[in-house]
Amino acid sequence: MVVGDISTGTEVLVIGAGPGGYVAAIRAAQNGLDTTLVEKDAYGGTCLNHGCIPSKAYITGANLAYDAGHAEEMGIHADPVVDMAGMREWKNGIVDQLTGGVEKLCKANGVNLVKGTATFKDDSSVRVAHGGEGQGSETITFEHCIVATGSRPMQIPGFDFADEHVLSSRDALALEYVPDRLVVVGAGYIGMELSTVFAKLDCEVTVVEMLDDVLPGYEDDVARVVKKRAESLGIDFHFGEGASEWREGNDGGIVVATETEDGEESTYAADEVLVAVGRRPVTDTLNLEKAGLEPNEKGFLETDEQARTDVDHIYAVGDVAGEPMLAHKGSKEGMVAAEVIAGEPAALDYQAIPAAVFTDPEIGTVGMTEGEAEEMGFDPIVGKFPFNASGRAMTTGHTDGFVRIVADEESGFVLGGQIVGPEASELVAEVALAIEMGATLEDLTATIHTHPTLAESVLEAAENALGQAIHTLNR
Amino acid sequence: MVVGDISTGTEVLVIGAGPGGYVAAIRAAQNGLDTTLVEKDAYGGTCLNHGCIPSKAYITGANLAYDAGHAEEMGIHADPVVDMAGMREWKNGIVDQLTGGVEKLCKANGVNLVKGTATFKDDSSVRVAHGGEGQGSETITFEHCIVATGSRPMQIPGFDFADEHVLSSRDALALEYVPDRLVVVGAGYIGMELSTVFAKLDCEVTVVEMLDDVLPGYEDDVARVVKKRAESLGIDFHFGEGASEWREGNDGGIVVATETEDGEESTYAADEVLVAVGRRPVTDTLNLEKAGLEPNEKGFLETDEQARTDVDHIYAVGDVAGEPMLAHKGSKEGMVAAEVIAGEPAALDYQAIPAAVFTDPEIGTVGMTEGEAEEMGFDPIVGKFPFNASGRAMTTGHTDGFVRIVADEESGFVLGGQIVGPEASELVAEVALAIEMGATLEDLTATIHTHPTLAESVLEAAENALGQAIHTLNR
């Protein structure tokens, strides 16, 4: 429905084609809604272009090279040489294939694609400025809008991503060479994933973290497994230090200065510094106030169970809609928003959002920790199984970590799982299904698990919680 | 309760310490029953010593060496050298650790361990001949007995495992070197797993199979993925040929002769021949008739829902109790038998036994195929997702294969899943839980799956069945 020659209309306008936005657009179109998706940069958003996918590609590459080079115990002797430019090209090929796929899927489902940057004119139209000079702009009016503009890396004073040696995660994932020495500021999941990659590629990595442990938000015993392994890879940790500035060094490299709370200073020589201290939602460049929207103090758009903002016909999904800033949370919100607009009885009524960290070993968590279960008024029982007792883990050569299952003692309902170990990101899927289904510990243990698999460890942990473990002692 | 100086009594006697028997013994002891476990050879049975575990260790080793040597596309250049004796030692270390663990777990749970070969004297006692000369024997009387004597590899005429160049799977898993040329007789799962290992370790592998495809029992499109990959690894297949004999060759090697149904002969030069044509239950060396038991024509002991044989107080579990001859099926039966003896309301009431094949790529299946669902009177709908559309699969470098989910159209209940692809053995766990829980397709799609994971492909297949897939086109 063309309203004028510079103004078009659409039933559903989606702003941003990351995993929140493109999924919302496809689902809206599948529901028969006339849908337009505006993207200023690249299809797939942060996730496909500068986040999940490129980081996981490098993690695979680094693991393969490292494992093959350290497998004498298995009788394998190799001295792999990594050509970072080649690995980057492989990664770029994957990204291109996936982003091209997203574009094709949008088109095949009938989504109208518009290239450009959207800003609100009022609560029922946006102006889209087309990229490049003299490309002009257009107005798009909408009945419903889904804001999915994602997030961007946070900067800290003294470290400007525009400076040559200061890298964001995006810059780090685009390097054509492996720096000899890298300082990583921030030991959150992005900092830890990338530190591990570079350490395995023979870079000397120093991690500086303001808090006193890696992976804030994860339980101590989970974080400890990852930290221990990182240390054994040669990563040098400095906790309780904030990065204050960087300067050119004498050796052609740089020097990164840090400060403790007490004002104690330290300096670390490096070639590059990667700043990975968190991400901020992109809500400041949209003229949100024109649509009657106001982000909260953290910059997020608050939403209800239908992914709806304070303005009834405007929805927000993905990183702009709050924590956890994870691709699959965004996609879920995108689907729900699209279905709600289509009149379906959809809601964000899931019980748990799983999360994975692709460190060595991986972490996969879902639902409540023991402490959280207690806070919620449950009387939790907990079962644990260490991977060093798993036959399958031994045969993979990776035995660090454990599976923990948290359940309600009275009812037996599974409330949560914390997995740190090989394939933890995959193993958590079964626990997530158990939680959503309202499965009990007995349901988990009654389900036959294939031998020999890592997934058996989930069963063993559940049996341990019931005092019936076969392959560990019950206490 | 010592009945005489050469005769002891026990509440529960378990014969055989494989995954059927040792699990039964531990569970029986956990239930407060006085339990004795007799094993003639090594704790852990076939599975830990000559089956699941050693084969999976070699598969890991072969994959790592092969993948690292074929990763130029990823920018990794390596030329791994495999020292088979070293790999064997690594494998032996794992086996020793696990079998030692089984022994310790049995003791810690209070199981009496007896070394020796048991034969029935009557329906309430066995004679146990201790190994070695002059070691004597003892009589053990029991109230309940669990037979868990497992299986052994089948021989075929013309190929005697006692001959130097004729290998059973057990022999193949004990080689100290990689033969230059190997003929494998039988393209079942054991033959295919081992063929893949040796092919990846630079052995020239020829597979001879009487039937006309690999992996009989698996659907064509599943088997095809594995066969195609095997061919690309250089494995040479000859279908419709039965191995008839072997002889010494002129080149210091051997010649394996085969025959088609029409009598056409072929010969293949090799250094060793591995015969992997199936396994037979060990029910012929137990004097079963003295206990009033008679195996069926295939040699199996038939059992009811409580794992009970025709003789009320004698149970049979594991490979002796029938197909599928899989470790986890045996363990499940072992637990049920032990619980039934303890008076628990246990039964073999599971809906599905998952199964995995650790070829390249892996196969994981559980529950019904589309055809089986139809036969059972369901009106199946099917959803499929190819791994080459999975971002996670791409980043692992392994994109062959697919996930298929079979459900009942009317109710939406998940009936089965066939997965061929990376980590299929692990991914099938979620589908198994879905089947046991009576989950619907909607339950699977409503459960948030972590991005980027292979497990997302299970969700995508379920969405595809519902006509709602995001990352493939729905038709």
Add this chain to the structure above:
Amino acid sequence: QAESSAKGGRVFAAPSARRLARELGVDIAAVSGSGPSGRVTDADVRQAAESEAGASASAETESEAQDGDGPRDVDVDRKSSVTKRGE
């Protein structure tokens, strides 16, 4: 029963049962579950919807007669939401 399954504000029911409850306008948190440990099943949700529909369509006395069902009792809010959907 309903209390223990609503511990910590949580309802133990499969996603499909939760969606069905929304479709039928039933407040699943107030449905007593007949599944293991009080898990709310599809059938529980349908039954709750029926007894609500019955309750709202018929005289008060009838809904009083169902008082014995306890947790399955209908609250005014949900009654009105069912009515709205029926319009």
